[in-house]
Amino acid sequence: MSDPKPTRSQGDLAETLELLLDKGVVVNADIAVSVGDTELLGVELRAAIASFETAAEYGLDFPTGTDMERVTAAAGVDADDSKSVLERPDPPTTEGSE
């Protein structure tokens, strides 16, 4: 690198999204009303931003309880297109085996 200074412009948005959705102080208290929601929101954002092809390529996992209809809507794909990603089929059995 010609300039050893860190930057906040290159790849800024992707980094911002990751930091704000995955990191940061989590408050476990009765008065904190949104605990647990950002995890789901993060999944939706990832699905939309990364595209389903990329999600599939990287083996993006969706947590139990994820509203998949909402994820597909957020990602801008219809249910049929996303089926191969969302409902990963079992790996094909070896030919000739039971």
Added chain:
Amino acid sequence: MTPAQSQARAQLSDGRYVYCVVDTTSVPSASVGETTGIDDETVRVVSVDGVGAVVHDCTSVYDADDIDQVKRWLVTHQQVVDDVSDVFGTPLPMRFDTVFAGGDSALTDWLADTHPRLRTELDGFAGCWEYRVTLLWDPQPFEAHVTATDDTLQALEARQAEADAGTTFLLEKQYDARLAERRRARRSALASDLSAAVEPVATQVASQDTTTSLRDESVSERHTPIARLAVLAPETDESALGSQLDDIAARDGVTIRFTGPWPPYTFAPDICTDEPNQA
């Protein structure tokens, strides 16, 4: 979500969206500056004995099906945290969409209950920032070098020239396996060298998953992320950290992404009200 939280969410009428917690010991909490919050809300600081929560008033959590809307919220959230960091120094950054019910009184009670813990964390992070380092590698220059200099690869290539079709196939497999082995060793060495390079100037280092699902269009497809580190370091060591990374970036096929300074998101703790004094 506990039943109490579900109930609180349903009845949220006097919510406080919390961006971060800051040290207000030496700066009046009214000095929040010109920053504007999510959806143009007014940002202010609710402070208890030198520990302040940067908030705006709200009546709901932030959730939308419109992804562009959510992205705007996230960017604005970060902008607020950046602006107040300029005033108060390193903050304890909250995760996006942290909303408290019960107005200022509940928030004040929480600040008082968790005060020792918040104070300890703020003091611990003071003057330090998070830097994010990604090592991206294009293996082509390395492969060109290895195929020209590796004795095993050269020998396999020479044997292929004189072998029949069946043997050639097997030799090609051996050739590919040897090349993959050299490539793996190189990736591993680069990742180790990166960790060794940041270690002298880092207060803490956290290795991050390289298979982020967020698309990054700033690098070519040939470049593969082989190491991602979150580095907590004093602001005064920022240039030293950059210089350390320069040595790695000078290597063939290597590109370093170096971003920051960020609030210490990766190193931020979970804070549980039931254990307020656990520092």
